[in-house]
Amino acid sequence: GAVVSQHPSRVICKSGTSVKIECRSLDFQATTMFWYRQFPKKSLMLMATSNEGSKATYEQGVEKDKFLINHASLTLSTLTVTSAHPEDSSFYICSATGQGTLAKNIQYFGAGTRLSVL
C-alpha cells in the first residue's frame, strides 16, 4: 500500500508555543489530506480536510486560527498548533488520499503525533 510519513511522532512543548506537524505522502500524489484528533480509547475526530492549493475546510467547532493547515504541494501538508495549551494535548493523525490505483478512494494514515503541552 501507499506510505504516509508523519513527524514528529512525539513532541513536548511549553504552553504558549507553537508546534508544527508534517505529513508527507511518499509514493503517491495526495490530492486530499485529512487531519484527525484522537482521544484515548476513542474514535478519530476529523478536524479538517485540505486539498492541494486550496484553503482547508474545518469541521464545526475546530478553531481555524488555532489549528493552521497548509497543503502547499501534492506530497506535503502541515498542521501548526498555535499558542498551544494543555487542553491541546492529544494524539493527532494525518491521512492522505490521491489519484491513481494506489491511493484512489482509500485513506492512508500517518503514524500519528502525540502532543503534550506542559
Add this chain to the structure above:
Amino acid sequence: AQTVTQSQPEMSVQEAETVTLSCTYDTSESDYYLFWYKQPPSRQMILVIRQEAYKQQNATENRFSVNFQKAAKSFSLKISDSQLGDAAMYFCAYRSPNTGNQFYFGTGTSLTVIP
C-alpha cells in the same frame, strides 16, 4: 451525515479461533465504499479490507473477510485463525463519493486475543 455504528465496544477471541466484528451504517446513497481499519497499540492505522458497494461479492484478504449485506446496511468483519498480532482496535469506515473523500468512522471495537 452518514453514521457508522459499531455496537461491540470490546470483543475477545481465543487464539486460532474465529471472531466477527459488527458494523452497521446509515445512508441514502447507492454507491459508496466501506473499510475496516486496524489500530494496534502503536496507534498506526492500517487498512485491513475494503468493499465497493456496487460489488456483490464479499471482499477477502487472507484471514480477513467481510459479510456485506447492502440491503441491511451491514458490514461485518470476520477474522479467521486469530493470531496474537490481531489484537487491536478495529474501526469500520464509510466513504461517500459525494463528500470529497471524507470518511465516517465508527466508535471502534477493541479486540483481545487470548493465548
